[in-house]
Amino acid sequence: MASVKVKFRPSTIEGKEGTIYYQIIQNRVIRQLKTDYRIFTDEWNEAGSCIIVGSSRRSNLLLSLQERMEWDLKRLDMIIRQLDNRKAGYTADDIVASFQSNKEGQSLFNFMQGIIARLKQMGKIRTAENYSCTLKSFMQFRGDRDILLSEIDSDLMQLYEAYLHGKGAVRNTSSFYMRILRAVYNRALEKELMEQRNPFRHVYTGVDKTVKRAVPLSAIKRMKSLDLSLQPNLEFARDMFLFSFYTRGMSFIDMAHLKKKDLQNGFLSYRRRKTGQQLVVRWEKCMQEIVGKYPEDSLSPYILPVLKYPFKDTHKHYRSVMSGINRNLKEIARLADISVPLSMYCARHSWASAAKGKNIPISVISEGMGHDSEATTQIYLALLDNSVVDKANAQILKGL
Known part of the structure; x- marks a missing residue:
């Protein structure tokens, strides 16, 4: 059986990046497979034939390259096993x-991991996470057995859908995974890696309307009035929820x-990381009260004490903090007699619901963010004079 080794060739120019390549050995014949992965010495x-990720400012890039390398090796292993199974001679x-080859040996796992790596390099971390979650789920369904892109068909997708429902996933969850896999499949079609087989025609890829996760103003008042001074973790979670609602x-x-x-100048201006839309919010007293509760870190560039500074992997830390806040919000919901399973996302729904309850024009709220797509709501908001939205917000905050 052939063997594969990972090698690194330093640059002949001092201070420049070297190149990673694979050394393939079959019947004592050695061949080199070049990559476009470039790193410093x-x-x-x-000794370990691997990238040192460390904690440098290039750590995200290095981690992405290491992941791509690992998937390349898995793909090479799959190709070698396929050639071995043919019981015919083959060479390096x-x-x-x-x-x-664009048409042979291209596996779903490898192709999808390549997409994930590129998304990370482009800074689309949230989208990359969604793709990674889908890939992990599909790998579990397959028992970690890879599959060629050309082997994806309708029967396989129906089996995967049944697997998800058997694990307790609702239709929206299975549809979420299916839509991502469909996007991956369509990208492979664009690259002419296989022929169209319409594998998603018999599975659900729509979006069911879900129960809104809003809590009424009366419930938010109860949250606000809770004395959590002896429970700082709960107090912080409550404050972050209120800050989201206030803004x-x-x-x-x-x-x-x-x-x-x-x-x-009394206005908070930021760009949404999800859509890139620029938003401006008038700074209110209640917002300042929350910020003022927490000692200012003169070294930190951030307004809220969420991300530690300096912190190398801010995304990982943000996810960890959010998870803790959402857990604590469940306890706050119990203390405040709130039946809705409280999370940070509920603050967004709650503001929209409160705005609707204050008879804010539908053009301002876009039906309490009740559209099938959040993007539609953002289009409505983007067309408005920002002062109109600020006035709406002021009306809501007066109700607390």
Whole structure:
């Protein structure tokens, strides 16, 4: 059986990146398979034949390259096993040709991991997470057995859908995974990696309307009035929920990344990380009261004490903090006699519901964010004079 080794070739020019390549050996014949993965000499572990990710500012890039490398090796292993199973002779050149071919040996796992790596490099971390979650689920369904793109068909997708429902997933969850897999499949079609087989025609890829996760103003008042001074973790979770509500349902990821420079002349200006839309919110007294409760870190660029500074992997830390807040909000809901399973996302729904209850025009609220797509709501909001939205927010905050 052929063997594969990972090698690193330093640059002949001092201070420049070297190149990672694969050494393929079959019947004592050695061939090299080049990659476009470039790193510096001190980022390579020769003994372990792996990248040193570390905690440098390039850590995200290095981690992405390491993941791509691991998937390349899995793909090479799959190609070698397929060639072995044919019970016919093959050479190291055959392995290289199969790997480089756009039509042979291209597996779903490898192709999808490549997409995930590119999304990370483009800074689309949230989308990359969704793709990673889908890939992990599909790998569990397959028992970690990879599959060629050309082997994806309607029967397989129906089996996967049945598997998800058997694990307790609702239709919206299975549809979420299916839509991501469909996007991956369509990208492979664009690259002409296989022929169209319409594998998603018999599975559900729509979006069912779900129960709204809003809580009424009366419940938010009860949350606000809770004495949590002896339970700082609960108090912090409650404050983050209220800050989101005060700022027109700002998403937690945007809250976490708010910087001090974003607050100027009584207005908070930020760009949504999900859509890229620029939003401006008038700074109210209740917002300042929350910020003022927590000691200011002069070294930190952030307004809220969510992300530690300096912190190398801010995204991982943000996810960890959000998870803790959502757990604590469940306890707050119990203390405040709130039946809705409380989370940070509820603040967004709650603001929209409160606005609707205050008879704010539908053009301002877009039916309490009740559209099938949040993007539709954002289109409505983007067309409005921002002062109209600020007045709406002021009316809501007066009710507390």
